[in-house]
Amino acid sequence: MRIRTGIRRTTTQMLNHSRRKTSLSASRRSSLLSAARYNSGLQNSRLGMMMNANSVQSARLLRSNYEKLEKSATSLEEQTKLLAEKADVGGKDLTGTAANVVQHYNDTMEGLKKSSGILNDYYRQTMREIAVSNKDKLEEIGIMVRTDGTLSLNKDKLAEADAEKVKAALGASGDFAKRMQAVASRAADNAAASATSAASQYTSSGALANSYLSRYNFRG
16 A cells, blocks of 8 residues: 555656656747747848848939939030030130030930939930031031040130031031930939939838837847
8 A cells, every 4th residue: 555655656756847847848948939039030120121221322322323413414404505605606715615515425424324224225325326426527626426425525626626617516506406405404304303212212211220220239
């Protein structure tokens, strides 16, 4: 009888120990699982924030490029119009304005090249076609058309050029001035709209980034 009682006590003790051990293991597993889930969530949040930060930076760079493009295209339109007016009256002080046109033309071409999109590609190709189609007239008065479609200016040659040839190449009724002003205006408008769109993108992304940073930091 005592043997049976002792066996029952031993069995009960073993069962209780097993239960305690099992309960402790389950608790530890639960704690480890919770910690793993927390770390995973934190890592995902950090990854999301980093990806969002990259999006913000990209949007800001895109906006900056479009703003520069808008500025150069607008200046090209204005300076081409001013150059045409000077060419029509036969002014001898047009070399400075011509230099501005060449500079803004090249800047706009570069800006269009950096800014992807069907319209920007179209404007860049159109500007190049305008320069190439007027190449003979332009080079006769000192404005050279390079193989990549950009321009260079020989100020001395332009200053000495015949007034009628200058008018024919750069005057308001000529092909170069009319078409260049038109495409520059459209390129500027498109760049302005694209800059606004890019600004709204990084403003939205920035709000998400700030929301994250208010809760965590890189040391967290």
